[in-house]
Amino acid sequence: MNKYLLSLGLAFSTVSAMADQSAGPASPVAKPAKAFPHISLRSDDGQSTLDIGGALRMNYRDEDWDTTENNGRFLFDTFRLDVQATHKDFFSDVGYWFQDDGKHSIDRGFVGYKFSDTSSLQLGAPFKPFGLEPYPQFGWSYHIPFFLGYGVSAGAGAKYVYKDADWHIQAGYFPRMLPSDLRYSPEVGRFSDLNDNAIPAIHSRQDNEKRDQVNLRVARNFAGDGWKTEIGASLAAARLHNATTDDDGDYWAGGLHAVINSGNWSVTTQGIRYEFDPKNPAGVSDDAILMGGNGLTPAYLIASESTVASFNVAYDVPTPNMGMLKKLRFYNDYSRMFKDKSGWDDSQMYTAGVQFIAMPIMGWLDFTWGRNANPYGGAESGSGFTSTTSSRSDEWIFRTNLNIGYYF
DSSP states (O other): OOOOOOOOBOOOOOHHHHHOTTSGGGSOOOOOOBSTTOEEEEOTTSSEEEEEEEEEEEEEEEEOSTTOSOTTEEEEEEEEEEEEEEETTEEEEEEEEEEGGGOEEEEEEEEEEESSSSEEEEEEEOBOOOSSSSOSSSSSSOOHHHHTTOSSOBEEEEEEEEEOSSEEEEEEEEEEEOOTTTBSSOEEOOHHHHTTSSOHHHHTTOOEEEEEEEEEEEEEEEEETTEEEEEEEEEEEEEEEETTTTEEEEEEEEEEEEEEEETTEEEEEEEEEEEEEOOOOTTSOTTEEEEEOSSSSOOEEEESEEEEEEEEEEEEEEEEEETTEEEEEEEEEEEEEEESSTTOOOEEEEEEEEEEEETTEEEEEEEEEEESOTTSSGGGGTTTBTTOOSTTTTOEEEEEEEEEEEEO
């Protein structure tokens, strides 16, 4: 999962800058070193740049249910490439992931143009602006908003960004969502696009996809002596096209969020209300919508109408006398999904953990409990975000996860 773009290490100057090392003070000054094998190229006039970095991560997981295959296994997690470039007022940013099980994905990929120091336009597959950005929790383990499509979620389209000291305004238009085999974050998907990781008996008649989605996110920054806060609101709406009926339903979501930093404390919170109104064929329930990504997580159903809340707290502990280890971040993440459907119990997730920052090494140790939550409980909890009629309904399921990465 794409955490902070932090890196130290080896830098490469341009060929022309290296050609004459005896040129004296007038020669370009090399940037601070970044972690090997980071590549950083700069033109002599500073108007063109290219940076290629990324991360290599390993993962250890222990899951507290009988049907899991992940007890005590330390395995490859992901290799990520981040490619960023600029030329005068143009810029680009691409994040490409090589994941376990032979999967791959794009979390974002766009070209952009800066109109001024405060406004720009992004074209391609930028992040859809909504709620807490870019992650809806502090821990490595994603929480309920991510599995509903409200975290590091990109769409194919355009996004306008305005940002100054006080305001951060983003507006996006996304005619189509990214293909399921390239998506990093889950999104509404048709069974025909997800059938390699869906359950035919349950999902086969799910045939909806978003089209012409519009997003608006407005945030205001406040600051005082030793504290700063962001408070914001988000809206999203789209056509919900059903390929079987060739008819359009609709989707909308609204959210409020806050980010509070004071001293070593950080608090993030958000509330989201969403509704899907599908135009399904006869015999297909309108109470649930199929979600999926590139198959790293099996496809799953979510309730068509829900209210979601999350509350996350972190505390930073500097460690100046511990060599490479510069900081520990202790965190608690909690999210809950309140479903409109009568008799459908709430979904909940809670994570307690610690992040280790020893750049270029970074790691997360998570202890996560899930109740009626799809990632916890294996295949028997495959309906976890909807009716929870599986054998583990209303049980708290526990997982330990350690993720260690080298960032360059």
